[in-house]
Amino acid sequence: MAATSRGTSPVPPDVRPRLTVLSGPSGVGKSTVVAHMRKVHPEVWLSVSATTRKPRPGERNGVHYFFVDDEEFDKLIANGELLEWAEFAGNRYGTPRRAVQERLEAGEPVLLEIDLQGARLVRQSMADAQLVFLAPPSWEELVRRLTGRGTEAPEVIERRLGAAKVELAAESEFDTTLVNTSVEDVARELLALMLEASGHRAGGE
C-alpha cells in the first residue's frame, strides 16, 4: 500500500515523535477538523485506513481510504499488515501498519483518525500513544451533524448513533478532550497537542 502524502515534518528529527489518535462519535467532525488542519499544515501526516465500506460521493481510493473487499481485508489481517482493525456499524476499518512505522522511524509525528475500539487497541500496543477525544457541543448537535451530512441511510444513522452513546461514555479513557464547537480552534489545538507530545511548542497558523 502506497503512502499518499509526503512533506516536511513540523518536528525536528532529533525529537522522538508520538503517535496521536483522534477518536469521537460518528458525525462529530473528525474528518472536517483533520482536513482543515492539513489545509493549513499540509506537512502533517495522516494514516490512510483500509475499509470495506463503499466510497461516498467524492471519496477517492488511496486518499480518503483504501477501499477493499472482504477478501482483501481478510488478507490484510492474515498477513499482519494492520496495526489495528475494528468493525464499525457494519463495515471493517484498519490502519496499515507499515506506513505508520515508516513515519515514526523517519521521526515524523503520526495521526490516526479511528474509532474507540481502534484507540483502545493502539493504547494496548503503544503505551506512549496520545489519545484525543473529539466531543460534540451537545447530543442534539451531533444528531444534526450526522443527519445533515446526508451520506448515510436512516438505519445506518441509527446504528452510528447507537455506537456514539458507547463512544461518549468512554471519554474518560482518553488523555485529552476537545469539544468541536469551532473547526478552526480544534484544528489548532490538535496540532498543538501533537507538537507538545513531541516535545515542541506549536507555532501560529
Ligand SMILES: Nc1ncnc2c1ncn2[C@@H]1O[C@H](COP(=O)(O)OP(=O)(O)OP(=O)(O)O)[C@@H](O)[C@H]1O
Ligand atoms: N464545528 C462544526 N460546526 C458545524 N458543523 C460541523 C463542525 N465540524 C464538522 N461539522 C459538520 O458535521 C458533519 C460531520 O462531520 P465529519 O464528516 O467531519 O464527521 P466525522 O467525525 O469525521 O464522522 P465519521 O466518523 O462518520 O466519519 C459534516 O457535515 C461537517 O461539515
Ligand SMILES: Nc1nc2c(ncn2[C@@H]2O[C@H](COP(=O)(O)O)[C@@H](O)[C@H]2O)c(=O)[nH]1
Ligand atoms: N478502528 C478503526 N476505525 C477507523 C479506521 N478508519 C476510520 N475509522 C473510524 O470508522 C468510523 C466510521 O468511519 P466512516 O468514514 O465510515 O464515517 C469513524 O469513527 C472512523 O474514525 C481505522 O483504520 N481503524
